[in-house]
Amino acid sequence: MYSEAAIRDSLAEKEVLLKEIHHRVKNNMQIISSLLNLQLQHVQEEEARNVLIESQGRVKSMAMIHEKLYQSPDLARIKFRDYIQKLVYDILYTYGVKARNIELEMDIDDIELDMETSIPCGLIINELVTNSVKYAFPEGKGTISIQFKGQDELQLIIKDDGIGLPQEVDVEHIETLGLQLVLNLVKQLNGELTINRSQGTEYIIKFKELKYNKRF
Known part of the structure; x- marks a missing residue:
């Protein structure tokens, strides 16, 4: 013993x-x-x-x-509020965005996730915020909102008040690499994605934390 x-x-x-x-x-x-x-x-x-x-x-x-x-x-778990804040500000820095030009609004619960869920979730946030920074604001100014809430079921909302997705873009058959990656990652999370194009672009993703899959 x-x-x-x-x-x-x-x-x-x-x-x-x-x-x-x-x-x-x-x-x-x-x-x-x-x-x-x-x-x-x-x-x-x-x-x-x-x-x-x-x-x-x-x-x-x-x-x-x-x-x-x-x-x-x-x-085993990370505090996702700190992670999102660091990730988003790093994206703005990478694309040379000045703080006064794009306003960030964050409403994030004190959520902790394991690595199985964190990596696809982090990649989704990276893709959607990067898309907003690159394409949503041709005049260089606007607002990006990030909301992450829930306990058993989680809801991630990423929204901008920019020019929105072009009307010719079919959300059911997205061809751009970034959004295809988002769709695949949402499937990996067994989640559900809704895109609202009424005012700017709003992505609403609902999912639950993945259960750890044993490798051995």
């Missing part, structure tokens, strides 16, 4: 190892982000540059998950 002290020491050792794993994954993703940034310096075509910048944003959104898990006391 293991003594209580031995069990405690074993758990502490596993905790240190798990923290190290999250730390190394975050560092590796930061290396990928840096490589994409180096590649940007050698690319002139605007479309290719946009692809690299968007890819870099996706890598960063996942790296932040591992950073938050590394910093979390229980190593």
